[in-house]
Amino acid sequence: MIGWGEFDRGTPMAPRGAGVDVKHRLRRAHPYRSIARRQLAWAEQATPAELADRRDRRLRAQVRWAARRSPFYREMFAEHGIDPRDIRTAADLVHLPTTDRVSVTDRRADFCALPERLMWPASSSGTSGRPVTVMRTPASSVYELCAQERQWRWFGLDADTPRIVLRGNDFVADTDGSPVRPLPGNRQLMVSSFYLTPDHLPAILGAVDDFGPQAIEGWPSSIAVLAGLLADAGHTLPLRGVITSSEVIGGPARALMASVFDAPIVDHYGQTERVVMTGNCEHGTHHVFDDYGVLEQVPVPGVPDRWEIVGSSLHNRGFPLLRYRTGDQVGPAPDEPCPCGRPFGRIGTIAGRAEDVFTAADGRALPVPSTVVDDLVGVRGVQIVQHRAGDFEVRVVPGGGWDAEVTDRQVRRNVDRMFGPGQRVTITTLDTLSTPDGGKVKSAYVVGV
Structure with a gap:
C-alpha cells in the first residue's frame, strides 16, 4: 500500500x-x-x-x-x-x-x-x-x-460544481478592466473582491448569467458585499451553497447571504x-x-x-x-x-481573522485589505490602517534582511494592483504594533472615517 x-x-x-x-x-x-x-x-x-x-x-x-x-x-x-x-x-x-x-x-x-x-x-x-x-x-x-471537497459533498457539491470565486484577485490590473475572469477548466468564475461596485454589477451579472454557477466561494466579507449590491438592485441569485473561509461570519452578513443566495453556508476554518x-x-x-x-x-x-x-x-x-x-x-x-x-x-x-472593510478613493469596498501586505519579506510585523477613504498607512516592524526600498516598492505595487490607482499610501516603521483599544493586534483596521 x-x-x-x-x-x-x-x-x-x-x-x-x-x-x-x-x-x-x-x-x-x-x-x-x-x-x-x-x-x-x-x-x-x-x-x-x-x-x-x-x-x-x-x-x-x-x-x-x-x-x-x-x-x-x-x-x-x-x-x-x-x-x-x-x-x-x-x-x-x-x-x-x-x-x-x-x-x-x-x-x-x-x-x-x-x-x-x-x-x-x-x-x-x-x-x-x-x-x-x-x-x-x-x-x-x-x-x-x-479535505475541502469532502465537506462540500456533505451539501451535495463537488469539485466540478461551477462556482463564483471571490477573493483578493488583482487580475483586473492585467486585463481590460473587467472585474471577472472565467476559468472554464476549473469550473470557476473569478470575480475581483476589490471591484464590487454598482458600476461593475452589470458586467458581473452578465458573466454570471453566461457561466451558470451553482455555488459561490470566497471571503465572507466579499460575498456579503456582492449580496448587498444584488439586494440593492432588486436581484437574488439562488445557489446550492455558499462556501466561506478566512474570516468570522457576523450575524447580519449571514442573514444577508441567506436572503440573496437562498443556500446553506459551508464554512471551514x-x-x-x-x-x-x-x-x-x-x-x-x-x-x-x-x-x-x-x-x-x-x-x-x-x-x-x-x-x-x-x-x-x-x-x-x-x-x-x-x-x-x-x-x-x-x-x-x-x-x-x-x-x-x-x-x-x-x-x-x-x-479567527476579523478585519474592517476598507474604502477606496473612488468609494469601492475593499474586503480583507491585509492581502496587500501578505507577501512582504524581512518584516517582523506589519499592519495596514485606513485613516479615511483612499488614505492608507502601512506600519512595518523591520526584521532581519529588511530593505526599506524593497518594502516601499512592493507595498505601492500591491496597493495599485489590488486597490486600484489613486490611493494615498504612507509607510511608517515602528518598534511594535498596537491597536487603539490595546487589545489583540489586528492586521487591518479603520481609525478614521
Missing part, C-alpha cells in the same frame, strides 16, 4: 509565481489525488476509535520524520532530551514544547524537511500583524483540496500554516477534521471558557509543524452529539 506521504518527493508542482488557476489544475491532476480521496472517504465512515488509531499512526510517522529531516526539530528533540519514539498518540504531544510564528519567521529554512525547490510558499499577515511564510508540498496541497482544519456539517456543527491535523485546545490564562488552538499537521512532510500556536481562540464545544453521526470531534465558535 502506498503511504500518505510517498508522493511528496519529486512530483509535479507549479512553478514559483504560478497563478491560482495553474496550481488548481495541477492539484486536480496530481497522482496523489485519488489516494487522498479514498483515505478521506474512509475516515468519515470510520468509528471514532478507528479514526483515532489512524491519526496516531500518521502522527508517529510525522514526528519521526520531522526529528530526522528537519534541522529545527532535530535540535529541539536533542535539546529537550525527548525520544521521538515516545510520542505515540495525540495525548503524548504535551511532552513537546510549542512553536509559534516567531520561530517559523526567524528559522523558516530550518523547519524544511525537503528541499525548497520541491515546494511552494504560502504567506499571510495573519490575525496579529506578524507575517509568516511557510512551505507546502504538492501532496499536502492536494490533501487540503480533497484553517490557517496559512495548515496545521488544523475544521468545518460545519449540514446540521451546523463545526467538526475537527482529525485526519488532517491534531487539534489541541490550550486554556487562555485569565479568560474562562476560552482556549487557544494549537495544531500539529499530519499531511505536510516538507514543512512539518508540531504543536504550533495559531493565536486563534475558541469557545466551548457543544455537549450533545451531532445528528450527522460522523466520527469527527466537535469544536465551539472560533475567533
Whole structure:
C-alpha cells in the first residue's frame, strides 16, 4: 500500500509565481489525488476509535520524520532530551514544547524537511500583524483540496460544481478592466473582491448569467458585499451553497447571504500554516477534521471558557509543524452529539481573522485589505490602517534582511494592483504594533472615517 506521504518527493508542482488557476489544475491532476480521496472517504465512515488509531499512526510517522529531516526539530528533540519514539498518540504531544510564528519567521529554512525547490510558499499577515511564510508540498496541497471537497459533498457539491470565486484577485490590473475572469477548466468564475461596485454589477451579472454557477466561494466579507449590491438592485441569485473561509461570519452578513443566495453556508476554518482544519456539517456543527491535523485546545490564562488552538499537521512532510500556536481562540464545544453521526470531534465558535472593510478613493469596498501586505519579506510585523477613504498607512516592524526600498516598492505595487490607482499610501516603521483599544493586534483596521 502506498503511504500518505510517498508522493511528496519529486512530483509535479507549479512553478514559483504560478497563478491560482495553474496550481488548481495541477492539484486536480496530481497522482496523489485519488489516494487522498479514498483515505478521506474512509475516515468519515470510520468509528471514532478507528479514526483515532489512524491519526496516531500518521502522527508517529510525522514526528519521526520531522526529528530526522528537519534541522529545527532535530535540535529541539536533542535539546529537550525527548525520544521521538515516545510520542505515540495525540495525548503524548504535551511532552513537546510549542512553536509559534516567531520561530517559523526567524528559522523558516530550518523547519524544511525537503528541499525548497520541491515546494511552494504560502504567506499571510495573519490575525496579529506578524507575517509568516511557510512551505507546502504538492501532496499536502492536494490533501487540503480533497479535505475541502469532502465537506462540500456533505451539501451535495463537488469539485466540478461551477462556482463564483471571490477573493483578493488583482487580475483586473492585467486585463481590460473587467472585474471577472472565467476559468472554464476549473469550473470557476473569478470575480475581483476589490471591484464590487454598482458600476461593475452589470458586467458581473452578465458573466454570471453566461457561466451558470451553482455555488459561490470566497471571503465572507466579499460575498456579503456582492449580496448587498444584488439586494440593492432588486436581484437574488439562488445557489446550492455558499462556501466561506478566512474570516468570522457576523450575524447580519449571514442573514444577508441567506436572503440573496437562498443556500446553506459551508464554512471551514484553517490557517496559512495548515496545521488544523475544521468545518460545519449540514446540521451546523463545526467538526475537527482529525485526519488532517491534531487539534489541541490550550486554556487562555485569565479568560474562562476560552482556549487557544494549537495544531500539529499530519499531511505536510516538507514543512512539518508540531504543536504550533495559531493565536486563534475558541469557545466551548457543544455537549450533545451531532445528528450527522460522523466520527469527527466537535469544536465551539472560533475567533479567527476579523478585519474592517476598507474604502477606496473612488468609494469601492475593499474586503480583507491585509492581502496587500501578505507577501512582504524581512518584516517582523506589519499592519495596514485606513485613516479615511483612499488614505492608507502601512506600519512595518523591520526584521532581519529588511530593505526599506524593497518594502516601499512592493507595498505601492500591491496597493495599485489590488486597490486600484489613486490611493494615498504612507509607510511608517515602528518598534511594535498596537491597536487603539490595546487589545489583540489586528492586521487591518479603520481609525478614521
